[in-house]
Amino acid sequence: MFSCVVPKKKYDDLKVLLDAANKDVGKLGVSLNEYMARLSACEQDKERLKGDVKGNQGALQLREEQIRDLKAQIADIQSQRDKQLNQVTDLTKLSKSSTDNIKETLAQLEKKDKYIQLLQAAKTRADSINLALAVNLKGVLKDGLDDKDVEVKVDKTVVFINLSDKMLYQSGSANLTSKANEVLGKIAKIIQSRPELEVMVEGYTDNLPIKNACLDDNWDLSVKRATSVVRVLQKTYAIDPKRLIAAGRGEYNTLAPNTTEEGRSINRRTRIIILPKLDQFYDLLNPNKVPD
Numbered sequence: 001m002f003s004c005v006v007p008k009k010k011y012d013d014l015k016v017l018l019d020a021a022n023k024d025v026g027k028l029g030v031s032l033n034e035y036m037a038r039l040s041a042c043e044q045d046k047e048r049l050k051g052d053v054k055g056n057q058g059a060l061q062l063r064e065e066q067i068r069d070l071k072a073q074i075a076d077i078q079s080q081r082d083k084q085l086n087q088v089t090d091l092t093k094l095s096k097s098s099t100d101n102i103k104e105t106l107a108q109l110e111k112k113d114k115y116i117q118l119l120q121a122a123k124t125r126a127d128s129i130n131l132a133l134a135v136n137l138k139g140v141l142k143d144g145l146d147d148k149d150v151e152v153k154v155d156k157t158v159v160f161i162n163l164s165d166k167m168l169y170q171s172g173s174a175n176l177t178s179k180a181n182e183v184l185g186k187i188a189k190i191i192q193s194r195p196e197l198e199v200m201v202e203g204y205t206d207n208l209p210i211k212n213a214c215l216d217d218n219w220d221l222s223v224k225r226a227t228s229v230v231r232v233l234q235k236t237y238a239i240d241p242k243r244l245i246a247a248g249r250g251e252y253n254t255l256a257p258n259t260t261e262e263g264r265s266i267n268r269r270t271r272i273i274i275l276p277k278l279d280q281f282y283d284l285l286n287p288n289k290v291p292d
Contacts, residue, residue, distance in 0.1 A: 021087060035074045042067045062154060079163045106208040135223040150183070154219040161187065165225075165268035172210065174224035176232060184229065187272060188237035199233070200273040206264035207251040223248030225270060 203222035
């Protein structure tokens with residue numbers, strides 16, 4: 001049987017590392033409390049908003065989505081805290097040969113923490129932009145429009161508007177109605193105020209076959225409808241064409257069964273998606289662009 005005697009200097013070095021790790025755990029605890037406080041504040045805001053459901057129902061729904069995001073962030077921080085606690089336990093058992101590995105690990109964790117903070121800041125900013133964008137769109141589109149013809153939603157990092165085909169197009173064609181120009185003009189004002197965002201227009205159809213002198217099939221119809229909207233945004237309302245994307249989704253990606261007229265009417269829609277430019281996403285995913 002042999003016993004292992006740890007030199008005092010080695011013991012002191014490890015104790016310093018242990019203390020530092022404990023401090024990191026403490027900081028994570030403080031961050032957790034801050035997020036819990038923010039969550040509590042948001043929940044209080046939610047309760048106050050319930051008192052005026054009629055006028056603020058849309059804003060309340062968006063706030064609930066933010067609360068869910070905060071809960072997810074809190075769960076992530078709790079997971080990081082637990083990992084840090086496990087690392088603190090392991091520090092007491094490290095040998096001299098492991099010291100260099102500890103330093104390297106801590107350096108990696110520090111870099112990762114900076115990157116996480118950058119992503120969280122970007123997400124918070126995106127959430128704020130999307131909230132304001134959705135409220136503005138609902139404000140400009142609510143007058144004179146049937147609720148069934150237009151729908152504004154926030155989905156993760158983007159805001160999108162669903163528009164019914166009967167409001168936008170003449171039956172069975174890609175020709176726009178006068179009502180369509182009025183609606184697109186309102187949307188264009190919001191798009192012009194957000195030059196940092198791109199706009200994707202997606203055309204959808206039902207599954208009833210179509211073929212005539214101008215159209216080959218539903219793929220063709222959905223693409224032509226999307227390009228009709230894009231042309232109006234560019235030529236009539238001077239939206240920079242570099243920001244515009246036209247896409248046809250055909251009869252696929254349905255919202256309702258095509259077995260009834262009501263379901264087919266729901267599926268015949270055009271979706272305008274307002275989203276960050278792709279290069280902004282690439283910058284977020286590039287560790288070399290994390291600020292010091």
